[in-house]
Amino acid sequence: MEKNKTQEQIINYNDQEDTIDLVELFFEILNRWKIILVSMLLCATLTGVYYTFFIHPSYRADAQIYITNTDSVISFSDLQLSSALTEDYASIIKSRTVLKRVINEMKLDMDFEELGGLITVENPEDTHIIHIYVTCNDMELSKNIANALLNISVEQIYQIVGSSEPTIIDYAEADAVVELMPSLFKYLAIGAMAGALLVCAIVVVKTLMNTTLKTEEDIEKYLHMPVLSAVPYYDEETE
Numbered sequence: 001m002e003k004n005k006t007q008e009q010i011i012n013y014n015d016q017e018d019t020i021d022l023v024e025l026f027f028e029i030l031n032r033w034k035i036i037l038v039s040m041l042l043c044a045t046l047t048g049v050y051y052t053f054f055i056h057p058s059y060r061a062d063a064q065i066y067i068t069n070t071d072s073v074i075s076f077s078d079l080q081l082s083s084a085l086t087e088d089y090a091s092i093i094k095s096r097t098v099l100k101r102v103i104n105e106m107k108l109d110m111d112f113e114e115l116g117g118l119i120t121v122e123n124p125e126d127t128h129i130i131h132i133y134v135t136c137n138d139m140e141l142s143k144n145i146a147n148a149l150l151n152i153s154v155e156q157i158y159q160i161v162g163s164s165e166p167t168i169i170d171y172a173e174a175d176a177v178v179e180l181m182p183s184l185f186k187y188l189a190i191g192a193m194a195g196a197l198l199v200c201a202i203v204v205v206k207t208l209m210n211t212t213l214k215t216e217e218d219i220e221k222y223l224h225m226p227v228l229s230a231v232p233y234y235d236e237e238t239e
Contacts, residue, residue: 028207029200039195047191048184057181059139061146061172063132065154089130090121092160093153102148118142119149129169139177146172 029036067089092098099112099119108115120133132153134146150168158165170176 025204025207029203032199032203036196036199039199040192041195043195043198044188044191047187047194051182051184051187055182055187056137057179058135058137059142060133060135060178060180061139061142062170062176062178063134063146063150063172064169065130065132065150066167066169067128067130067157089123089157092157093121093130093132093149094119095156098149098152098156101152102145105152106144106148108145115145118145130166134172135180139174139179143172143174143177 094116096112099115102108103110103112103115118134118136120135122131122133123129124131132146132150134142134149136142136145150171154166154168
């Protein structure tokens with residue numbers, strides 16, 4: 001009878017282990033704050049080194065055109081340049097025909113998909129202005145691609161839309177090219193966060209996988225059995 005009772009208590013203990021004690025888990029993580037701090041500093045240092053030696057700036061050139069339509073029945077000044085219409089022009093500017101013409105004209109060593117990935121077309125709200133941005137890791141190349149794309153796009157838009165030719169506002173110029181560099185603080189923060197999450201994940205896994213009873217309190221809590229005796233720990237070095 002006593003044996004069956006003990007077995008039942010052990011089964012109940014195993015069932016309790018399936019329930020995660022979040023408070024206990026929190027304190028397990030909190031008790032290892034020093035390891036977490038060291039891991040954060042280490043990972044932040046590694047990301048800082050990576051940023052210093054492997055992250056290079058990119059350059060963004062900006063060219064602008066103004067969309068006009070004086071020949072068609074419906075004027076753009078009456079219609080307002082809607083977001084849907086902006087997508088039409090963006091599609092023309094980033095079309096395969098335009099991109100391949102730019103590649104052939106500049107003899108670029110890339111395909112039209114790679115070139116398309118360097119290009120962003122935007123339309124400021126309530127304006128008829130189209131911004132053509134080209135971003136790559138070479139300042140001169142970004143400027144030249146933006147200007148070639150601008151000239152070819154203007155011609156292509158005129159051929160497709162059949163209205164008056166868009167007006168060029170600004171060509172891309174070297175002194176207007178913007179240097180883009182990721183934030184060092186952002187990399188350090190990501191590294192520190194990754195270090196903390198890594199240690200926390202290891203602590204959580206080890207805690208959930210460890211089903212041993214470590215203290216007298218664990219025995220009374222999970223098995224509901226009194227501790228009759230305990231073997232003291234003897235350390236010869238303290239003698």
